[in-house]
Amino acid sequence: xxxxxxxxxxxxxxxxxxxxxxxxxxxxxxxxxxxxxxxxxxxxxxxxxxxxxxxxxxxxxxxxxxxxxxxxxxxxxxxxxxxxxxxxxxxxxxxxxxxxxxxxxxxxxxxxxxxxxxxxxxxxxxxxxxxxxxxxxxxxxxxxxxxxxxxxxxxxxxxxxxxxxxxxxxxxxxxxxxxxxxxxxxxxxxxxxxxxxxxxxxxxxxxxxxxxxxxxxxxxxxxxxxxxxxxxxxxxxxxxxxxxxxxxxxxxxxxxxxxxxxxxxxxxxxxxxxxxxxxxxxxxxxxxxxxxxxxxxxxxxxxxxxxxxxxxxxxxxxxxxxxxxxxxxxxxxxxxxxxxxxxxxxxxxxxxxxxxxxxxxxxxxxxxxxxxxxxxxxxxxxxxxxxxxxxxxxxxxxxxxxxxxxxxxxxxxxxxxxxxxxxxxxxxxxxxxxxxxxxx
Amino acid sequence: xxxxxxxxxxxxxxxxxxxxxxxxxxxxxxxxxxxxxxxxxxxxxxxxxxxxxxxxxxxxxxxxxxxxxxxxxxxxxxxxxxxxxxxxxxxxxxxxxxxxxxxxxxxxxxxxxxxxxxxxxxxxxxxxxxxxxxxxxxxxxxxxxxxxxxxxxxxxxxxxxxxxxxxxxxxxxxxxxxxxxxxxxxxxxxxxxxxxxxxxxxxxxxxxxxxxxxxxxxxxxxxxxxxxxxxxxxxxxxxxxxxxxxxxxxxxxxxxxxxxxxxxxxxxxxxxxxxxxxxxxxxxxxxxxxxxxxxxxxxxxxxxxxxxxxxxxxxxxxxxxxxxxxxxxxxxxxxxxxxxxxxxxxxxxxxxxxxxxxxxxxxxxxxxxxxxxxxxxxxxxxxxxxxxxxxxxxxxxxxxxxxxxxxxxxxxxxxxxxxxxxxxxxxxxxxxxxxxxxxxxxxxxxxxxxxxxxxxxxxxxxxxxxxxxxxxxxxxxxxxxxxxxxxxxxxxxxxxxxxxxxxxxxxxxxxxxxxxxxxxxxxxxxxxxx
Numbered sequence: 030x031x032x033x034x035x036x037x038x039x040x041x042x043x044x045x046x047x048x049x050x051x052x053x054x055x056x057x058x059x060x061x062x063x064x065x066x067x068x069x070x071x072x073x074x075x076x077x078x079x080x081x082x083x084x085x086x087x088x089x090x091x092x093x094x095x096x097x098x099x100x101x102x103x104x105x106x107x108x109x110x111x112x113x114x115x116x117x118x119x120x121x122x123x124x125x126x127x128x129x130x131x132x133x134x135x136x137x138x139x140x141x142x143x144x145x146x147x148x149x150x151x152x153x154x155x156x157x158x159x160x161x162x163x164x165x166x167x168x169x170x171x172x173x174x175x176x177x178x179x180x181x182x183x184x185x186x187x188x189x190x191x192x193x194x195x196x197x198x199x200x201x202x203x204x205x206x207x208x209x210x211x212x213x214x215x216x217x218x219x220x221x222x223x224x225x226x227x228x229x230x231x232x233x234x235x236x237x238x239x240x241x242x243x244x245x246x247x248x249x250x251x252x253x254x255x256x257x258x259x260x261x262x263x264x265x266x267x268x269x270x271x272x273x274x275x276x277x278x279x280x281x282x283x284x285x286x287x288x289x290x291x292x293x294x295x296x297x298x299x300x301x302x303x304x305x306x307x308x309x310x311x312x313x314x315x316x317x318x319x320x321x322x323x324x325x326x327x328x329x330x331x332x333x334x335x336x337x338x339x340x341x342x343x344x345x346x347x348x349x350x351x352x353x354x355x356x357x358x359x360x361x362x363x364x365x366x367x368x369x370x371x372x373x374x375x376x377x378x379x380x381x382x383x384x385x386x387x388x389x390x391x392x393x394x395x396x397x398x399x400x401x402x403x404x405x406x407x408x409x410x411x412x413x414x415x416x417x418x419x420x421x422x423x424x425x426x427x428x429x430x431x432x433x434x435x436x437x438x439x440x441x442x443x444x445x446x447x448x449x450x451x452x453x454x455x456x457x458x459x460x461x462x463x464x465x466x467x468x469x
Numbered sequence: 470x471x472x473x474x475x476x477x478x479x480x481x482x483x484x485x486x487x488x489x490x491x492x493x494x495x496x497x498x499x500x501x502x503x504x505x506x507x508x509x510x511x512x513x514x515x516x517x518x519x520x521x522x523x524x525x526x527x528x529x530x531x532x533x534x535x536x537x538x539x540x541x542x543x544x545x546x547x548x549x550x551x552x553x554x555x556x557x558x559x560x561x562x563x564x565x566x567x568x569x570x571x572x573x574x575x576x577x578x579x580x581x582x583x584x585x586x587x588x589x590x591x592x593x594x595x596x597x598x599x600x601x602x603x604x605x606x607x608x609x610x611x612x613x614x615x616x617x618x619x620x621x622x623x624x625x626x627x628x629x630x631x632x633x634x635x636x637x638x639x640x641x642x643x644x645x646x647x648x649x650x651x652x653x654x655x656x657x658x659x660x661x662x663x664x665x666x667x668x669x670x671x672x673x674x675x676x677x678x679x680x681x682x683x684x685x686x687x688x689x690x691x692x693x694x695x696x697x698x699x700x701x702x703x704x705x706x707x708x709x710x711x712x713x714x715x716x717x718x719x720x721x722x723x724x725x726x727x728x729x730x731x732x733x734x735x736x737x738x739x740x741x742x743x744x745x746x747x748x749x750x751x752x753x754x755x756x757x758x759x760x761x762x763x764x765x766x767x768x769x770x771x772x773x774x775x776x777x778x779x780x781x782x783x784x785x786x787x788x789x790x791x792x793x794x795x796x797x798x799x800x801x802x803x804x805x806x807x808x809x810x811x812x813x814x815x816x817x818x819x820x821x822x823x824x825x826x827x828x829x830x831x832x833x834x835x836x837x838x839x840x841x842x843x844x845x846x847x848x849x850x851x852x853x854x855x856x857x858x859x860x861x862x863x864x865x866x867x868x869x870x871x872x873x874x875x876x877x878x879x880x881x882x883x884x885x886x887x888x889x890x891x892x893x894x895x896x897x898x899x900x901x902x903x904x905x906x907x908x909x910x911x912x913x914x915x916x917x918x919x920x921x922x923x924x925x926x927x928x929x930x931x932x933x934x935x936x937x938x939x940x941x942x943x944x945x946x947x948x949x950x951x952x953x954x955x956x957x958x959x960x961x962x963x964x965x966x967x968x969x970x971x972x973x974x975x976x977x978x979x980x981x982x983x984x985x986x987x988x989x990x991x992x993x994x995x996x997x998x999x
Contacts, residue, residue: 031548032563034571034860035844041541042875051880053869056540057533059499060757060798061868063715064673066903067893075890408905 073405076398077414084380086344088363091123091373093130098367101356102144102153108360110167112153113373114141120155122167125363125375132169137161143186145195156183156197162205177210179203184224190233194250198223198238204250216248218255225267231275235292239265243465245280247292258468259295261288267311271335273318279335281309285431287323288463289335295467297460302333304340306427315357315378322364322378324352327424330366330376343418344376491534499530542865544799545844547826556824563858571858574612574845580605580853583621585835588849589638591631592672593872594841594863598638599854600629606640608651611840611847611856612874618653630668632677632691634885639677641665646679648691661696662687667710671717674893676733678719680707686719688733688895697895698733709749713775715758716902717893722749728763732898739900740778745769753794753802760817762802764791770804772817783820795846797839797862801825803846805834810848812859828857842867842874 042052059065096117104110111123118137121130137157146153147164152174154164160183163173181200188195193207200222203212221242229235234250244260245268263283271277277299279289285305288298307327314321314335324330328349331340350369357364357378364376377384387395405411420428446454484490504523510516547563549555564575580586583601590597597611604624608617617635625643632638632648637656640647646662649655665679675692679685684707687699702721709722718739719731726745729738745765753762754775760782761773770785791804803812814825832851839846839862846857867873873880897905911919 030550030553030558030562030566032546032558032566032860033543034545034563034567034574034858035542035842035863035865036568036571037542037874039875043877051869051877053873054539054541054866055536055870056864056866056868057499057536058864058866058868061864061871063758064717064893064902066906067897068673068891070897070905071891071893 069401070405070408073401074411076402077411080381080402081414081417086377086380087346088375088377089128091128091375092371093121093133094119094371097369097371098353098373099141100144101354101365101367101373102146103356103359104167105146105148105150107150108358111365112144113367114144114155115371116140118157120165122169123373134171136163136165142184145186145188147188148191154186154188154195156186162186162197175207177205182222184222185226187226187228187236189228190230196226196228196236198226202226202238202248214250216255218246218258227268227270229270229275230272237268237270237278239268239280257295259290260465262463262465266309269312269314269321271314271318272316279312279314279321281312281323283308285309287312287333297464300336300338301459301463302338302340304331305329306424306431310352311355313355313357316359316361322355322357324355324366326351327427328352329424330355330364332364332378342380343420345421345424349374489535491531495534496530499533501526540866544865545860547860554823556827558826560828560857563860567858574843574856575858576856578854584853585833585851586849586854587628587836588838588847588854589630590838590840590847591635592841593874593876594843595874596631596635597847598629598631599849600626600640602626606649608638617651620653622647627666628668630670630677632670633672633675633888634881639668641668641679659689662689666708669710669712669719671712674717674895674898676895678712680710680721682706686731690895692889692892700736702729702731704729709752711752711754713754713758714756716900717898718900720752720754720761722752722763724748726765728752733895734898742773742778744771744773750790750792751794753796755796755800755817756798762794762796764794764804766790782817793834793836795838797859798841798864799862801839801859801862803837803839805837805848808833810834810837810846810857812846826859830855839863841872
């Protein structure tokens with residue numbers, strides 16, 4: 030007879046001293062882990078609930094400006110620095126981790142219209158209502174390094190990614206080189222003024238601008254004239270290039286929507302991003318190019334996934350007024366917003382993310398929860414909890430109203446279609462509704 | 470053993486370079502089933518996503534096979550020499566030939582005064598609970614033989630059951646169910662659970678299931694102290710009960726030879742299986758929820774594949790009918806027949822020729838249970854308790870995050886919190902516990918039936934009041950529902966007429982718009998039926 034009975038040596042399973050960690054032997058045999066699916070579902074449900082519990086996106090508030098914030102500038106490589114300009118012509122430099130104002134001075138008389146850093150980050154350039162373009166040292170200094178006088182009104186500025194070249198817009202779109210006092214190139218298409226311009230960060234000689242004739246114009250600095258133009262139903266306030274995909278840009282429009290275009294095919298936007306209930310004033314892409322943030326006249330900030338039509342999150346506070354400018358920080362973790370009521374607010378880009386250093390086990394747990402949430406994302410109960418957002422009553426009512434209007438239009442169209450000759454009232458997809466014309 | 474890594478023959482030169490090879494057959498244990506059929510997926514992006522998911526799942530199975538090398542314990546065994554059979558070895562012989570520690574696991578408790586006894590082990594197999602018919606209740610750490618508490622409840626005791634941990638247990642007494650803590654202090658008296666005969670505890674749902682003498686089935690959520698479901702099974706006295714550990718469905722055995730399966734969400738049994746022509750004596754279900762053993766008074770023992778409901782797999786005829794049965798973690802089946810306990814090995818898929826072990830006890834067996842993670846069978850008898858050695862019955866490697874026999878107090882507390890956080894809601898108890906991960910696509914048949922249900926319905930008697938506006942436009946009729954008739958009515962000249970399945974109160978008005986051929990609509994009905 031050969032016999033052996035299970036006999037464990039407790040020393041292999043118990044820790045030796047109290048300071049030791051517990052021994053946790055694992056056995057992944059599925060028969061020892063029953064109800065795998067149901068338990069995962071419950072875990073996913075808990076994770077989703079916890080995500081909503083910990084969704085506290087507001088980090089801090091930078092106050093000091095004496096008038097509404099008009100523009101924000103991001104330093105090309107110092108995460109902690111932020112420059113902001115305001116309606117009273119003041120420019121301030123902020124230290125974000127300390128949440129303090131490093132210096133401030135009067136840069137322009139009237140609005141600071143635009144602000145952009147030069148590639149090495151030592152200087153930045155501002156334009157104001159006083160028709161001047163001024164370069165400033167980032168380290169501080171009351172006097173500008175250099176100053177250019179423009180003959181026309183200036184509404185915005187954007188610096189080239191690498192070269193000492195920048196573009197201003199206003200009545201005209203002008204390309205400047207820092208060694209020259211006069212613009213090296215001037216573009217005009219029609220008589221309307223241009224209120225926003227931005228350089229592509231990948232294909233660095235391409236620019237896009239928004240004109241008040243409802244159009245978005247594309248320029249190439251290598252060409253003598255503008256390249257293409259697309260006209261939308263209402264005017265766009267701001268245009269922003271995707272930092273990872275050179276041919277994609279998104280514009281913030283007056284008609285409450287954002288439109289993402291492919292420069293190769295301007296006939297229709299590749300995506301329409303809805304959800305705002307008032308004009309969208311500013312937009313900025315995340316450095317990954319996967320998401321962008323938009324600020325609106327409806328006093329909310331929304332975060333969109335670049336390829337989705339609806340926002341994944343909405344931020345608002347009671348005291349925050351109309352948003353004038355938004356910015357996504359270069360570490361992809363924070364979002365900044367400047368608003369009418371003189372404050373700059375710092376938000377987390379992912380509302381429930383835990384800040385600070387994560388321990389390996391925490392990281393593991395978060396990753397596991399993310400995977401679970403993704404796995405069960407379509408379950409009705411989980412989807413409901415994950416999607417729910419509390420919004421101010423004003424927004425809620427406006428959303429309801431917009432929904433009614435949209436439904437009414439849809440119903441009316443369906444009625445017309447039902448009572449017309451088949452095929453005479455075609456279905457027009459949402460993406461085709463917004464572009465009025467495309468010029469070359 | 471099944472879990473040793475075998476590197477394939479091809480890689481002989483550099484078998485230590487890179488990750489160890491994993492054979493397909495080794496991955497079968499951790500397989501989550503075949504992936505979805507991708508032929509029907511229309512978009513390429515989705516197909517790609519699904520393919521990636523399948524690859525990830527396979528990779529995780531591979532990695533899990535690689536972790537098998539960390540499993541430290543080997544299972545027990547009993548091998549007979551030539552000319553011997555394992556049945557001939559007595560408990561004394563086995564205890565004499567194993568090591569001292571294991572030999573201490575073979576013991577008898579003589580408790581002659583308060584029997585017959587019932588017993589229960591905790592989920593980690595460390596603690597033992599005994600309840601004598603005449604009121605004796607004792608809880609102990611049976612490995613160290615340390616008594617936790619011993620009380621006499623001064624009442625008849627029908628069943629005892631550990632709750633989620635060794636800190637609490639439930640006792641079904643003469644009138645009501647009581648809960649005690651590990652010191653024997655009465656925590657609760659559950660007067661709602663009346664005259665309970667059998668109890669089962671569902672650890673992942675935190676439910677204490679009770680079956681009463683009056684035919685009532687109850688599920689008590691012990692984490693919130695609420696009865697989540699309670700109803701009369703209408704099956705008479707319920708004294709045979711077992712839970713399916715795979716899907717938390719409760720099985721009851723009845724005198725008509727029927728086994729019924731119950732979930733708290735339905736007042737009707739989920740399944741009724743006619744198992745034997747004679748009254749059922751006992752039921753046991755294996756850990757993976759594959760096989761159910763049923764025994765009847767006609768000495769028949771049948772093994773069923775309960776995932777299929779397709780006739781019994783194996784039939785046995787025994788010498789006498791077993792009054793209690795139990796499956797071990799490695800699927801050995803023990804039978805208590807009178808004062809004899811027999812253990813069978815490999816008896817589910819194939820017919821076992823003879824018993825693996827046999828043991829004669831002084832008196833009749835009350836109930837028994839294989840101790841989890843040990844090669845031990847605990848048998849409660851009329852005069853005490855016997856702990857028998859059954860080599861190879863227990864799972865050698867436990868998962869400490871699931872149940873840990875060497876748990877410390879702080880680990881126990883943490884495990885309790887974790888378990889509570891992932892308590893499965895009782896309404897997820899179904900025959901197939903993985904249903905939650907499947908896609909809920911109503912089949913074409915379902916859809917067709919739903920439409921049929923909407924369109925064709927039995928008629929109540931109707932009195933017609935026609936308010937025809939004109940002959941050629943759809944006209945509005947008022948139909949008064951009367952008592953009585955339940956057959957289809959056709960209105961002359963209009964086509965099919967609607968309506969009710971007797972759901973409307975008698976005398977109520979239903980507006981029916983009669984259009985061309987079958988277009989019609991009953992205002993109230995639509996909302997009810999869709």
